[in-house]
Amino acid sequence: MARITDKIETLIRSVIEDMSYELVGVEYIASGKHSILRVYIDSDNGIGLDDCEQVSHQCSSIFDVEDPIAMQYNLEVSSPGVERPLFHIGHYQRFLGHDIKLRLLRPLNGQRKFNGAIGSVSEANNSIELMTNTGSYQLDIEMIEKANLVAHF
Numbered sequence: 432m433a434r435i436t437d438k439i440e441t442l443i444r445s446v447i448e449d450m451s452y453e454l455v456g457v458e459y460i461a462s463g464k465h466s467i468l469r470v471y472i473d474s475d476n477g478i479g480l481d482d483c484e485q486v487s488h489q490c491s492s493i494f495d496v497e498d499p500i501a502m503q504y505n506l507e508v509s510s511p512g513v514e515r516p517l518f519h520i521g522h523y524q525r526f527l528g529h530d531i532k533l534r535l536l537r538p539l540n541g542q543r544k545f546n547g548a549i550g551s552v553s554e555a556n557n558s559i560e561l562m563t564n565t566g567s568y569q570l571d572i573e574m575i576e577k578a579n580l581v582a583h584f
Contacts (some may be wrong), residue, residue: 435459439468439499446489447472452482455511456518459500466504471511478510517578523559524552526580533561533578539568546581 436457447454447470455471472478472486487508494506517523517531532546547563561568 435500439470442493442497442499443470443490446493447486450486450489452478452486455522456516458516459504461502464503466500466502467507468500468504469507469509471509471516473511483508483510513582514579517580520552520554520557520559520572523549523572523578524554527552530581530583531561531578532581533570534576535570535574536576537574539570539574543576 436459439457439459440454443457444454452472452474455473457471458467458469460467460469470486470490472482474482487506490508491506494500515522515526517526517533527549530546530548532544535543535545537543545561545563545568547561547568550560550562550567552559556571557573558569558571561570
């Protein structure tokens with residue numbers, strides 16, 4: 432069964448790309464009437480408030496017609512920021528060697544949260560190798576609930 436975020440990405444991807452933005456990903460945080468639908472966008476020139484407003488208006492128009500989420504929610508359009516979320520295998524390839532933090536859907540060896548560097552990426556297996564202080568882990572992308580780059584200043 433397709434996730435709601437996959438359906439939403441399909442609905443808005445071409446419109447966002449036609450506006451010369453990259454659709455980084457979509458998060459849906461269900462919390463009753465306080466639910467949040469967060470759309471991350473990026474561009475070569477960076478993202479400002481005006482960019483977020485323009486994309487928000489376009490997405491709102493699409494969602495008014497398509498109604499992909501039956502319940503009440505707040506739409507947020509945002510830049511990915513310095514601790515950029517990673518959604519797809521291509522994101523992991525793009526940031527190969529970078530440090531990330533991630534949370535798994537289910538524990539692996541009694542642990543759900545991991546920090547480490549992306550050691551390798553396998554498109555064929557839809558997986559990454561995460562190099563940590565305690566060893567390396569082969570993780571299927573579908574096992575990852577949330578992943579973000581770690582900013583070093």
